[in-house]
Amino acid sequence: MYDIKISKSETTKFESVNWDNLGFGKYFSDHVYISEYKDGKWNDGEIIPYGPIPTEPAMCTLHYGQTIFEGLKAFRAVDGGINVFRPEKNANRLNTSGKLVCIPPFDVNHFLEGLTKLIQIDNKWVPSQRGHSLYIRPLVYGDGNFLGVHSSPTFKLIIMTSPVASYYPEGLAPVKILVAKDFVRAVRGGLGSAKTAANYAASLLAGDTAKKAGYSQVLWLDAVNRHFVDEVGAMNIMFVINDELVTPPLDSGTILRGVTRESVLELARDFGIKVSERPITIDEVFEANKKGELKEVFGTGTAAVISPVGQLHYNDETIIINNMEIGPVAQKMYDTITGMQYGEIKDEKGWIYKIKI
Ligand code: COI
Numbered sequence: 001m002y003d004i005k006i007s008k009s010e011t012t013k014f015e016s017v018n019w020d021n022l023g024f025g026k027y028f029s030d031h032v033y034i035s036e037y038k039d040g041k042w043n044d045g046e047i048i049p050y051g052p053i054p055t056e057p058a059m060c061t062l063h064y065g066q067t068i069f070e071g072l073k074a075f076r077a078v079d080g081g082i083n084v085f086r087p088e089k090n091a092n093r094l095n096t097s098g099k100l101v102c103i104p105p106f107d108v109n110h111f112l113e114g115l116t117k118l119i120q121i122d123n124k125w126v127p128s129q130r131g132h133s134l135y136i137r138p139l140v141y142g143d144g145n146f147l148g149v150h151s152s153p154t155f156k157l158i159i160m161t162s163p164v165a166s167y168y169p170e171g172l173a174p175v176k177i178l179v180a181k182d183f184v185r186a187v188r189g190g191l192g193s194a195k196t197a198a199n200y201a202a203s204l205l206a207g208d209t210a211k212k213a214g215y216s217q218v219l220w221l222d223a224v225n226r227h228f229v230d231e232v233g234a235m236n237i238m239f240v241i242n243d244e245l246v247t248p249p250l251d252s253g254t255i256l257r258g259v260t261r262e263s264v265l266e267l268a269r270d271f272g273i274k275v276s277e278r279p280i281t282i283d284e285v286f287e288a289n290k291k292g293e294l295k296e297v298f299g300t301g302t303a304a305v306i307s308p309v310g311q312l313h314y315n316d317e318t319i320i321i322n323n324m325e326i327g328p329v330a331q332k333m334y335d336t337i338t339g340m341q342y343g344e345i346k347d348e349k350g351w352i353y354k355i356k357i
């Protein structure tokens with residue numbers, strides 16, 4: 001048990017939200033949980049109103065990017081309760097990411113307690129419409145003020161929440177993805193497996209270029225050979241080739257260890273689908289398409305959930321996958337995972353963390 005103080009906001013922004021057009025990450029609920037690291041330890045933390053945080057120009061993270069974040073979701077279950085999907089996975093990954101950028105670990109139970117209290121206080125912000133959820137964004141950053149390049153002696157962990165609809169405006173309709181040829185995201189030995197700002201900064205120009213060309217995002221190839229498929233950036237990527245579900249392995253250290261990725265692979269194995277975590281080249285994907293063996297492509301992620309890919313463009317060639325329609329494997333994964341999240345399907349996996357309200 002942690003002694004988490006609570007200072008409630010005297011006002012609420014709840015009425016100003018357009019609940020019929022939530023989009024993604026546009027609205028922020030009334031409170032945040034915040035804990036500070038000083039003299040080698042995290043304090044118990046408190047819940048305070050969402051608002052500006054005073055920042056000096058010399059704050060090291062603005063210069064050197066010593067920051068990590070997470071993404072998870074709370075759902076309004078059909079029985080009216082609140083379900084969070086596998087939050088301990090995100091707490092653990094926060095610490096794995098932190099290791100790579102010298103951020104001290106945060107105790108998993110402490111994380112869960114801060115998160116629980118925050119959602120209890122802002123529970124009305126968990127939307128009840130199917131397909132909507134309360135996106136939870138934990139963020140940690142060094143907040144020391146200095147100009148030398150070294151790790152910060154002090155840090156802040158903040159958990160904020162945002163009511164959201166689907167990440168892509170397309171929803172469950174397939175997205176178009178551009179395979180990145182001129183840009184790379186991460187190299188072996190680098191930060192690719194960490195949910196840290198540097199990876200997202202590295203994706204901005206490529207993402208912008210893809211948007212201008214009419215694509216939702218880019219698919220990253222490995223930075224050395226530019227052959228092997230890595231990930232999309234906001235999601236991991238999966239291919240159904242004949243009856244095999246193929247996804248790149250994590251051992252390169254260039255791919256994010258997605259919680260939805262792991263859940264989909266486990267469910268696929270349970271359903272008797274052949275699963276291969278193995279290196280796959282972009283040429284193999286296009287070749288499989290030529291032979292009629294590429295049945296489905298879809299992304300997995302907390303924000304994206306399951307996002308079918310209907311079109312891939314690489315080297316002047318465009319392929320259309322499954323007639324620009326969601327395929328049966330993606331649909332089954334979407335139905336099963338969201339069914340568990342909204343409490344429509346029994347949680348036999350122990351993946352649902354219930355918040356008492
Ligand atoms: C997530 O899926 O939670 C992400 O963090 C992806 C993106 C919004 C950065």
